[in-house]
Amino acid sequence: MSAPGNRPAPELIEGGFGVEIADAPLLHNGLNLADIAHVLALRERGIVADEPAGRLLGVLLDAHKTPVEEFGYDPAFGEAYNSRERRFTAEIGTDAGWLHAGRPRREAVRIAMRLRLRRDALDLIDAACDVVRATSTLAAEHAETFMADQTYLQHAQPSTFGHYLLSFAYPVQREIDRLFDDLAWVNRSPAGAGGVNGSRLGYDRSRVAERLGFDGVIEHTRDAMWQADGLIKIVSTAVSLVTTLAKLAEDLEIWSSTEFDYVSLADGHTRSSVLMPQKRNPYALTMVRGEAGVLIGRLTGMFAISKTPSARSDNLIFAYGEVPRALELAGKATRLMAGVIAGLSVNAERMYDALEGGFSQAADLADYILATCGLDYRTAYDVVGTCLRTASAQGLRGVDITAAMLDEAARERTGEPLGLTDAELHDVLDPRAIVSTRVVVGGAAPDVVRDMARRCLADAEASAARSRELRTAFDAAESALLQAAADAAELSR
Amino acid sequence: MSAPGNRPAPELIEGGFGVEIADAPLLHNGLNLADIAHVLALRERGIVADEPAGRLLGVLLDAHKTPVEEFGYDPAFGEAYNSRERRFTAEIGTDAGWLHAGRPRREAVRIAMRLRLRRDALDLIDAACDVVRATSTLAAEHAETFMADQTYLQHAQPSTFGHYLLSFAYPVQREIDRLFDDLAWVNRSPAGAGGVNGSRLGYDRSRVAERLGFDGVIEHTRDAMWQADGLIKIVSTAVSLVTTLAKLAEDLEIWSSTEFDYVSLADGHTRSSVLMPQKRNPYALTMVRGEAGVLIGRLTGMFAISKTPSARSDNLIFAYGEVPRALELAGKATRLMAGVIAGLSVNAERMYDALEGGFSQAADLADYILATCGLDYRTAYDVVGTCLRTASAQGLRGVDITAAMLDEAARERTGEPLGLTDAELHDVLDPRAIVSTRVVVGGAAPDVVRDMARRCLADAEASAARSRELRTAFDAAESALLQAAADAAELSR
Amino acid sequence: MSAPGNRPAPELIEGGFGVEIADAPLLHNGLNLADIAHVLALRERGIVADEPAGRLLGVLLDAHKTPVEEFGYDPAFGEAYNSRERRFTAEIGTDAGWLHAGRPRREAVRIAMRLRLRRDALDLIDAACDVVRATSTLAAEHAETFMADQTYLQHAQPSTFGHYLLSFAYPVQREIDRLFDDLAWVNRSPAGAGGVNGSRLGYDRSRVAERLGFDGVIEHTRDAMWQADGLIKIVSTAVSLVTTLAKLAEDLEIWSSTEFDYVSLADGHTRSSVLMPQKRNPYALTMVRGEAGVLIGRLTGMFAISKTPSARSDNLIFAYGEVPRALELAGKATRLMAGVIAGLSVNAERMYDALEGGFSQAADLADYILATCGLDYRTAYDVVGTCLRTASAQGLRGVDITAAMLDEAARERTGEPLGLTDAELHDVLDPRAIVSTRVVVGGAAPDVVRDMARRCLADAEASAARSRELRTAFDAAESALLQAAADAAELSR
């Protein structure tokens, strides 16, 4: 056993402490709160006397008012906790030593991280709520903006831009719900875990948890200190959210091309080319897609970091920075997509022209033949396919198909005409009429879409309200904690 | 528009259809059920007449009884769905053509995947319940098996093997709870989504969902067909679970070494060396760790697959195989760890010797000095540290420290002796006595551990019961569906 | 130390041996060759006598002729090596026991894996050569197929489809070169490493390496047995290759849309919709993109598997299956893209129309103004931008811009007209003329493209020839090995 006080090697300062200290800006605020709550708890139990406790609280309150860049975090002396001890000792001498009673450094930092993450989670929830709001609102406006739904980027069946858009509101709302679940894990208190299994000093874990605004304690103390499943979980949810948004971004990028010309981004979401005066690049979409890629890597990294024996410090040391930064980046991407959706110009005419110019009514036509002529679907499909190839070769569109053309195709495939009339075909071939038949639950008929949009919007509003309540509660708890510290510091003077 | 019927290129058979057909064994059963439910729905709506419906149901029931390897899935003709159409047409001619009314191939396969995944999810839940059971049971047995808790693999503070073990029961139970949430996403019906926004044929989506044993429909039809957030989510949970188990496996591997000799695996979980007769390798642990690594990659792959525009087939085509295989592998790893824990031999004597041979009581000693001598923690820590270095240099252990030694160290650091007695030191230095002070919520005191173990076990039993109920419900729905099909097939004869 | 012969637990059979045995089909052939080379080496050193060696070689040659599914690999008895020992002992009794002299199981499997991988590497190289061939050939054909180069999917500057295509030939050729480097790591012999640091039995490592067709030995025996950097490396190269091809696939998917209509895939690379008769989906492209996603996960998995202490069996056990399967999937994707490129139809007319309909000549116009009117680029850019906005608002195209329009814009921005003539503008605005100015190294001028295409093709041919030579050498070495075994087996009868 060697004496302490040795200097860290330069390569340890660079590759160890320096790497940790880079996360100090993320943790500074939470460390102050965690330390304050700890001192208050020690004081309440009579473990530390009022006077030194008061002095300690005084320097901690002072730290709380000090911006991180002025605090004096310096890797030459270790990670953030060491710099803090150094500063406090310089200020009040051995009284600073009471801070460490019954608590390892990691407990302070674990608490600080959770205090930070609960805000990050709310920020991300709020951004996702904005996406659902923007999507639902725009979807309702475009419940009758007809376009060809596409798979493989090929025209499939007639649909609307509103129905398309809403298919993103649902998964984003599910991610919001998951984020609230994840927040429930985040917002629990590890405080009072001691070295790992509690401390002999006694400590009211529930009281400290309440003071910090946590929803109770994490029961098992070693679980509280070391398990990171909830960290991985919240990053996973955030990455899944942005991956979903990146899909929308990729669609919009394609539809912003001259060739599609379905949509265009607001100027504030594009950027000009430095070289090419004609170009307005949909830069926002590129950034969201790239951010999804970065985030997929961040989640993978979290899993890779976790693949060690248990109770290994790297599991958490690297989470301190990686998790809040991932949530923050996810928040940026999400806010950007919310803005993009809200600012989107939709070229309904061009969408309709493309729809009308194609053959997206084919499956409906086959369904109609099946339902009225008694042909099985595969036979009806073959008849329609034959007819479409003829039409296509003649430069005709789906809406131009006549009963006579169909009869000819039917005779070729089955030996019999179908006997439909041009009048009845008109409705079957009209893309707008087709969409109006989609009255099934969740279908594209305008009223169905408007109703879904209304409910999605309501869900987003409810989620946003819930977020506001939580934020208010966090604010209140933290204020009360600071006030209690100020009172105790005052008393001891 | 070209004519259909062209042959796929050999490289498409190899790199496209062949890749898909390799998943047919995972989907065969679900495809049969999905097709049967679809035909019953068409028949109920009068879209297909009783007679062809009956014939179609007949061949589908026959398919259901046919093992996948005898069914005739052949990539030369396309993916699984194409082989099915080919077989059914060969059997009953154009009547087979009714199967496709109002439904793309993807809808059938999406349903089949969910029918498969809900079983995979339950299997994984059951395996995880076994882990919690085994862990809780063993933890209760070892509530007084003393060992040094370790961080950085260095002795930290006195604890017990029981407390250690239980720190895995909690996160595994959390994953069980998450898996039930994930299952709620899985077990909803996409049926009736049609091309993507419903179909003109009308279709009672709720009725079909109920018949298939789903907990209702996924409302928005395009969401139902294309969004994959829940797939990523369930894989994420499964991988997180196995990553947690791999931590336990890594700990046990280290503790199985000759040098530690804390635990040994049951013979049935080891394997002999082919070359070295003395070796009994803890092979099970290696496999679990490797499986965690493979699974981290599988999840990353799912995210990478998802990074495309929306409504791209690869998003789901590759999920058909990747997701059930990932859950299956997670299940294997989890069952293996459940077995390992249940069969573990614990060398309590060796654990205690190692504990007693070290200095893990140091922090408690410092806490005691703080509480009784009025020294702040950092000063107390320095005194203890000084004393320990002296003891260590003399070949003494923590339990050998005397009041005189402490006084000497205190004089060196503070100029004053502490004035403690050897009698009071005895309890402060005894690791067992230290553990008995950990009565805080979630601490290591034996009764606290036994109480937690009891509740963890109860949670696992409750989860297992819930899983059994769901399984029974799935069985019942599927049986009823087959019976309805048999009745309809019979009627039409 | 417990007695051997205990039965593996069922969960170990499922989650351990069963997982390993699933890779037996990949390793069977190599295991036979590795065992044969080992026995021949033991026999040459006189460690095993001619007669038992002959018998052993006899059963090994027999194993070599036995298809893997008939061999009797059975996880109930362990992984593949155990099943082999079991079979050989059943056939020739204790003579089978000589096989294990001086060699752990892992050495046999490591060799088998490398024998497999060197073939997989060549297969992938060959596929990549086909991509370069197809790309270069098509590029040369389309050296004058004009199109707008696109960034952000927005028209940038006039270019050609040939120049575009060639931008894939170069990185694919680089991956080919890397694959040859990676193969150099793969094709070295770990044989003779013994337990890990050699064996007391003596063994000519070079002789065995030569017999197996390896390019020499891996010097350090523990490095030979345990380090996996080269495995990760070859997977990394393969995944990088497919990721590059997926970019091309994504471009082609977009360009296959009705709205773009730049290219269409050969029928043999598409698939019909089951529901929608009008749809010919570019299925091959979807599969390549999805395979890229799967492979990104496979590589991540390899890294995650590697994150353990050293000499952990899982590092290699999981590589046995993951690495060849990843290379195989990469090969399938690569062959599929080679086919797609070779079969592609290019709609040159549509490309030109889109080009001519836009404003891609803007930067050239600004460059021309800069070069002839003495305006700095930013000013020239502003003049052109102003002019384009006017033209765009009037429904004009870039080619319609007149000297007068430019003068007006210039006056607006600078107060002065430019004084250019319509005659000189004609060439500056003609996209074809613009492309002809790109004579810089690597530029888009047709002759430059044709020259690059010729050299790319030559590089691919040279690589393919090198691959053929290596394959011939592997074949020859393996044949000679089998012949030597047959001779020795014959002799001992």
Next chain:
Amino acid sequence: MSAPGNRPAPELIEGGFGVEIADAPLLHNGLNLADIAHVLALRERGIVADEPAGRLLGVLLDAHKTPVEEFGYDPAFGEAYNSRERRFTAEIGTDAGWLHAGRPRREAVRIAMRLRLRRDALDLIDAACDVVRATSTLAAEHAETFMADQTYLQHAQPSTFGHYLLSFAYPVQREIDRLFDDLAWVNRSPAGAGGVNGSRLGYDRSRVAERLGFDGVIEHTRDAMWQADGLIKIVSTAVSLVTTLAKLAEDLEIWSSTEFDYVSLADGHTRSSVLMPQKRNPYALTMVRGEAGVLIGRLTGMFAISKTPSARSDNLIFAYGEVPRALELAGKATRLMAGVIAGLSVNAERMYDALEGGFSQAADLADYILATCGLDYRTAYDVVGTCLRTASAQGLRGVDITAAMLDEAARERTGEPLGLTDAELHDVLDPRAIVSTRVVVGGAAPDVVRDMARRCLADAEASAARSRELRTAFDAAESALLQAAADAAELSR
């Protein structure tokens, strides 16, 4: 087409420009050099006149002397390039506009990134050379420090710490070689690619490449601008390197435990516990392992970012920061491990005691029996195994085995005694004597290890020398470029 000059939306500033500007510190230096080289090239071709060129070079040289934080990069105005244009225009008005002639922003940044990465690559190479040096040097010192080689962390066969250590020198040297290959890709010039296919202004690409110290141009201009295979490749190599080092770190962590006590880290690589005075945690090892995990995620992210269509800005925008940061982190981890190895204390006595206390000579004993008694290996193995179990049950060690004990075991298994003498057994059982038999290529015999160590050290020195030469060449080219700019700026005054 909308007018430029619109303000970016706040969410674009946050989630777009702000994200990019965060990388300005990495690119600032390279951007200055790239701009200077561009202006010199334009001036040489007479595209920009001497006077404005001189003024432009003047502000660029000034920028070069300005620290990045004082430069005025501000996301409110766009990414870094926009801020630069803004500053230069403020300084010299429209003369700044000449900078953009024939070059998009991306070309400047691509060059800047490569100028940065070639330094990062050398830094990483140097760090890796230090690892090989430290490893080889320590290995030579411990060529006779006997220890049990371990697999599954179980004693396998007698070996030395020197042989063990050297098994890391080889793969690290391979990564060094790969980094030089990767650097060859990095250090080529994309300059002169223009929009994407060259520019009409003419431009001597080779001359610019030479001026910037590149090893020539990347031929195909679109390849030069957009393909990122080499970026992925260098990150892959760096991550593979750190993953290998993390294995060593994990081994050392285990061996630093009290139970093993094989090695201890220098004080400068440990850190004290804040709570537990007895603890000296091997903190450096934890950091290296965690950094490996982070880096695995960074590589995955690079692949995920790359999974897009071609010519998408996110492919490179995110690489600008991710790649140099990944290399930098890899460098930190590598330097830290070099320090750890160089400072390691090795407890040879404890290693030998553990070795002697076990049964690692078992396979050698079986080999000896095979070679002298004519028993096949499996039979010899069974005899030895039987004997060891008896010895183990009696508390004996491998070295305590007698000829009589072996005879008894042999009789039990084969019915016959072996007839060996205690005298001959002595050498077979002595671990040191066993190691001395490992004279095979790459084996553990001390002279073999010393010879390998000598050659590894020489390779590292040669690599370090090559790195120095390259660095000198980069320095020289960059100095000459700045001098040429200064001369041109001076001339024009």
